Amino acid sequence: MTIDLDRYRIAPGDAPHLDERDTADTQGLSEEQDEDRVDEQVEDNLDQIDDLQERLYAEDKQSLLVVLQAMDGAGKDSTIRSVFGPLNPQGVRVASFKAPTKEELAHDFLWRIHKQAPEAGHIRVFNRSHYEDVLIVRVHGWAAPEIIERRYDHINHFEALLADRGTRILKLMLHVSPEYQLERMRRRLERPDKHWKFNPGDLEERKLWDDYMDVFEIALTRCSTDVAPWYVIPAEERWFRDLVVSQLVLETLQDMDPQYPEPGFDPADYPPESIS
Amino acid sequence: MTIDLDRYRIAPGDAPHLDERDTADTQGLSEEQDEDRVDEQVEDNLDQIDDLQERLYAEDKQSLLVVLQAMDGAGKDSTIRSVFGPLNPQGVRVASFKAPTKEELAHDFLWRIHKQAPEAGHIRVFNRSHYEDVLIVRVHGWAAPEIIERRYDHINHFEALLADRGTRILKLMLHVSPEYQLERMRRRLERPDKHWKFNPGDLEERKLWDDYMDVFEIALTRCSTDVAPWYVIPAEERWFRDLVVSQLVLETLQDMDPQYPEPGFDPADYPPESIS
Numbered sequence: 001m002t003i004d005l006d007r008y009r010i011a012p013g014d015a016p017h018l019d020e021r022d023t024a025d026t027q028g029l030s031e032e033q034d035e036d037r038v039d040e041q042v043e044d045n046l047d048q049i050d051d052l053q054e055r056l057y058a059e060d061k062q063s064l065l066v067v068l069q070a071m072d073g074a075g076k077d078s079t080i081r082s083v084f085g086p087l088n089p090q091g092v093r094v095a096s097f098k099a100p101t102k103e104e105l106a107h108d109f110l111w112r113i114h115k116q117a118p119e120a121g122h123i124r125v126f127n128r129s130h131y132e133d134v135l136i137v138r139v140h141g142w143a144a145p146e147i148i149e150r151r152y153d154h155i156n157h158f159e160a161l162l163a164d165r166g167t168r169i170l171k172l173m174l175h176v177s178p179e180y181q182l183e184r185m186r187r188r189l190e191r192p193d194k195h196w197k198f199n200p201g202d203l204e205e206r207k208l209w210d211d212y213m214d215v216f217e218i219a220l221t222r223c224s225t226d227v228a229p230w231y232v233i234p235a236e237e238r239w240f241r242d243l244v245v246s247q248l249v250l251e252t253l254q255d256m257d258p259q260y261p262e263p264g265f266d267p268a269d270y271p272p273e274s275i276s
Numbered sequence: 277m278t279i280d281l282d283r284y285r286i287a288p289g290d291a292p293h294l295d296e297r298d299t300a301d302t303q304g305l306s307e308e309q310d311e312d313r314v315d316e317q318v319e320d321n322l323d324q325i326d327d328l329q330e331r332l333y334a335e336d337k338q339s340l341l342v343v344l345q346a347m348d349g350a351g352k353d354s355t356i357r358s359v360f361g362p363l364n365p366q367g368v369r370v371a372s373f374k375a376p377t378k379e380e381l382a383h384d385f386l387w388r389i390h391k392q393a394p395e396a397g398h399i400r401v402f403n404r405s406h407y408e409d410v411l412i413v414r415v416h417g418w419a420a421p422e423i424i425e426r427r428y429d430h431i432n433h434f435e436a437l438l439a440d441r442g443t444r445i446l447k448l449m450l451h452v453s454p455e456y457q458l459e460r461m462r463r464r465l466e467r468p469d470k471h472w473k474f475n476p477g478d479l480e481e482r483k484l485w486d487d488y489m490d491v492f493e494i495a496l497t498r499c500s501t502d503v504a505p506w507y508v509i510p511a512e513e514r515w516f517r518d519l520v521v522s523q524l525v526l527e528t529l530q531d532m533d534p535q536y537p538e539p540g541f542d543p544a545d546y547p548p549e550s551i552s
Contacts, residue, residue, distance in 0.1 A: 058472040081364055089361055089370045090353065090403065096366065127366065186548040195539040196334040203551060263471040272462040275479060 001041050003027050005248055008231045010224035016173075016232050018213050018220075023177045025234035035239050042239075045246035046086050052253040056121055057091045059258040062166040063118035066249065067126045069135070070174035071212060072202055073184035075235050076127055079174060082242045083249065084125050093118075096127040109133040109151065110158050117162055130155055131171075131219055138215045139208055152222040159228040168256055169228035170248060173216060174235035178209045277317050279303050281524055284507045286500035292449075292508050294489050294496075299453045301510035311515050318515075321522035322362050328529040332397055333367045335534040338442040339394035342525065343402045345411070346450035347488060348478055349460035351511050352403055355450060358518045359525065360401050369394075372403040385409040385427065386434050393438055406431055407447075407495055414491045415484055428498040435504040444532055445504035446524060449492060450511035454485045 004027060010016045029038060056062060066084075068076045084092055095116040104112040110130055118124035134155070138148050159169055185206075188198040205212075224230035231248065235241045280303060286292045305314060332338060342360075344352045360368055371392040380388040386406055394400035410427050413419050435445055461482075464474040481488075500506035507524065511517045 077366065080366055085365055086362070087365075088357055089363075089365055089368060089401075090356055090372065092365060093369060094365045125365075182552065185551060189543065189546055189548040189551070192543075193536055195543060196537050198539065198541070198546075200541045200546065260469055261472050263474065265474070265476045267465065267468070267471060270465050270474075270476065272465040275461060275465065276458065 001037065001243075003243065003247060005231075005244065005251070008233055008244065010220050010230040010232065012225050012229075014221065014224070016217060016220045016224075016230070018175065018217055018232065021175060021232055021234065023175050023180065023234050024236040026237050026240040029240060031237065031239065038239050038243050042082075042242045042246050045243075045250045046083070049246065049250050049253060050087055052250070052256075052258060053087055053091050053123060055258040055260060056123070056253065056256070057088075058121075058260050060121040060261065062168065062256050062258060063120055064123045064249075064252065064256070065118050065126065065162065065167050065169045066123070067129045067131070067169065067171040068174065069129060069131050069171070069216075070235065071176065071181055071209070072205065073181045073188075074174040074176040075238060075241065076174060078238060079172075079235075079241065079245055080125055080127060082238075083245050084123070087123070091121065092123045092125070094125045094127055097129055097132065108154075110154065114158070118167060120166060130158070131223075134219050135212065135215050138218075139211045152219070155223050156225055156228075159223075159225065163227035168252055170252055171224075171228060171230045172245065172248075173220065173230065173232045174241070175232050176235050178206070180236050181206065181209075277313065277519075279519065279523060281507075281520065281527070284509055284520065286496050286506045286508065288501050288505075290497065290500070292493060292496045292500075292506070294451065294493055294508065297451060297508055297510065299451050299456065299510050300512040302513050302516040305516060307513065307515065314515050314519050318358075318518045318522050321519075321526045322359070325522065325526050325529060326363055328526070328532075328534060329363055329367050329399060331534040331536060332399070332529065332532070333364075334397075334536050336397040336537065338444065338532050338534060339396055340399045340525075340528065340532070341394050341402065341438065341443050341445045342399070343405045343407070343445065343447040344450065345405060345407050345447070345492075346511065347452060347457055347485070348481065349457045349464075350450040350452040351514060351517065352450060354514060355448075355511075355517065355521055356401055356403060358514075359521045360399070363399070367397065368399045368401070370401045370403055373405055373408060384430075386430060390434070394443060396442060406434070407499075410495050411488065411491050414494075415487045428495070431499050432501055432504075435499075435501065439503035444528055446528055447500070447504060447506045448521065448524075449496065449506060449508045450517070451508050452511050454482070456512050457482065457485075 056064070068079065070076050080094055084094065097112070100112060113130045116124065116126070134148055134151050137143050163169060185198065185202065188194040220230045220232070233241055233244050332340070344355065346352050356370055360370065373388070376388065389406045392400065392402070410424055414424050439445060461474065461478065464470040496506045496508070509517055509520050
């Protein structure tokens with residue numbers, strides 16, 4: 001099964017045109033006819049990712065950073081669970097960025113982010129990220145416009161720094177429609193065991209949907225680079241979303257091509273049966 | 277399937293008598309006849325752990341710390357993979373402690389450990405831990421005897437501090453025989469893709485097996501407490517080991533009994549169909 005990933009990639013300097021994108025795109029695959037086949041492909045992708053992740057860990061030189069951003073209810077948690085959950089937890093870690101603490105606010109906005117940069121050999125997933133500082137912060141005017149204006153460059157420089165040290169960066173916006181979000185919120189209200197995920201304040205944020213799309217449009221236009229590209233993933237069909245995300249991660253790791261290191265000893269000196 | 281976990285628990289003040297324990301114990305279950313049934317039980321345990329972990333995360337009050345210690349090749353990595361790998365990576369994190377850095381050595385031995393204590397709502401697995409400071413350090417005499425002597429109390433006080441804040445602590449020694457370790461080392465030498473896991477220095481450590489058992493014996497005797505008990509897990513039959521570890525984690529979480537929090541709103545004010 002071959003899918004086209006390029007259509008989701010934002011070329012440097014291009015605008016993503018979020019309003020023209022189909023949030024339920026499946027590249028012609030249908031849930032009824034193709035879901036099983038897609039699920040198998042996702043399984044197979046995860047097996048391959050798992051092998052490559054072990055090589056990455058053994059090689060101990062490069063790392064992979066996956067940044068997830070999305071509107072509430074778009075499926076960040078479920079993507080993490082489906083695509084990164086099955087991997088070895090020793091080499092894959094999730095960093096979730098919530099409202100900054102007082103200590104974090106007493107530093108530049110990248111300070112807390114930098115601390116979570118992946119070490120060599122590791123995959124790190126950011127559930128929200130430094131992009132909040134040009135998204136929610138811009139929508140609400142929590143920082144002065146000239147401050148926010150400078151942040152796009154700071155972000156690009158920071159990501160280039162990580163890339164220079166061997167970190168590959170994939171940035172994924174999970175793209176859904178406001179109607180889809182409403183459905184998800186209703187589901188949270190229908191199920192008492194999901195009430196803890198609902199916050200009445202989310203309904204207020206929801207009214208700012210268009211403002212959010214505007215700031216996403218700006219951020220993705222200014223911060224999609226060769227070393228840290230943005231992808232806009234159609235996220236309403238979750239079985240298809242998992243295919244796209246797993247395929248992207250797989251192809252990225254294949255391109256990184258991690259290698260088992262040369263052993264620090266001569267295997268000829270240690271025939272297995274000779275050791276004791 | 278009911279298995280007896282108590283036989284692996286070290287009561288406070290008791291010696292574990294490591295040399296009298298069967299490292300291949302399976303409580304009468306046999307690989308040929310029972311492995312499938314055991315695997316199913318492990319699957320079922322993991323499903324239940326998964327549900328409880330979501331509750332723990334939602335409740336956001338308690339946390340669980342699982343400390344893993346073992347001789348090289350005893351299966352720490354594979355235990356993490358089998359029992360904690362399938363859980364949601366957002367709520368479960370592994371902290372691996374290797375040789376301390378210069379900065380870490382410039383502090384007390386619990387400084388780097390404390391930083392990795394689990395936050396409320398989370399499960400944290402320690403792959404090696406502060407116990408290295410009374411195990412390998414004692415075997416090699418890297419600290420003065422009177423310094424090491426005081427560490428047992430420091431450890432107990434530290435663990436009590438975590439427990440008082442709502443952290444449940446399980447400490448697991450994966451117990452194998454030196455013959456089993458030799459088999460595992462030979463396997464690493466037989467497979468070129470496992471060479472990176474082999475270090476000729478491991479053969480030197482292996483010669484100190486009895487010394488290691490002595491210091492484990494002391495550490496488990498002095499640091500198994502009501503709030504942070506040690507368990508000695510027979511780890512040679514991996515299918516059975518996974519049953520024991522998953523059962524222990526499950527029963528601990530059941531005992532912690534995390535609850536979904538009361539929503540911060542009155543659900544009656546938000547009928548699902550009314551929101552927009």
